[in-house]
Amino acid sequence: MCTGSCATDKGAAEWVCQWESSKWELNPTRVWRAKDCQRLLEMGRSQPLKVVWVKGDVKSETLAAKWNQWADHLASVRGVDGIREEWERLAEWLHIKQGHLGKADLYHDCWSQKWPVSMATCEAILTACPQCPNKA
Numbered sequence: 001m002c003t004g005s006c007a008t009d010k011g012a013a014e015w016v017c018q019w020e021s022s023k024w025e026l027n028p029t030r031v032w033r034a035k036d037c038q039r040l041l042e043m044g045r046s047q048p049l050k051v052v053w054v055k056g057d058v059k060s061e062t063l064a065a066k067w068n069q070w071a072d073h074l075a076s077v078r079g080v081d082g083i084r085e086e087w088e089r090l091a092e093w094l095h096i097k098q099g100h101l102g103k104a105d106l107y108h109d110c111w112s113q114k115w116p117v118s119m120a121t122c123e124a125i126l127t128a129c130p131q132c133p134n135k136a
Helices: 006-021 034-046 063-077 080-097 103-112 119-128
Strands: none
Touching: 006 034, 080 103, 080 119, 103 119
């Protein structure tokens, strides 16, 4: 399996067993895309599985780069309604990881990762955060 996601690569190679033992939670937060990680773990237990990280957005002629470009294309044409909640959960995770910064910082950090998160979403994340001193 080729991936342009460092999180998928590291998750499959290093973190997934730890996540499983902690019941798919990190601190009080559920592991992002836990069901996908669980499926990946099951696949790895039932058959040999190799995860290879491919630098994303590279215009290389390697087979791995071509598959990565195809996956990027498929992700871009998938309906937004199905993935909006996933982006929001990822932004929540980043908010906690970054130490509960304000909404402008969260918005900037999300977009620097090319995550399509709105300022309104960032504000909602801060408002809902029980530990956040930087309420929107």
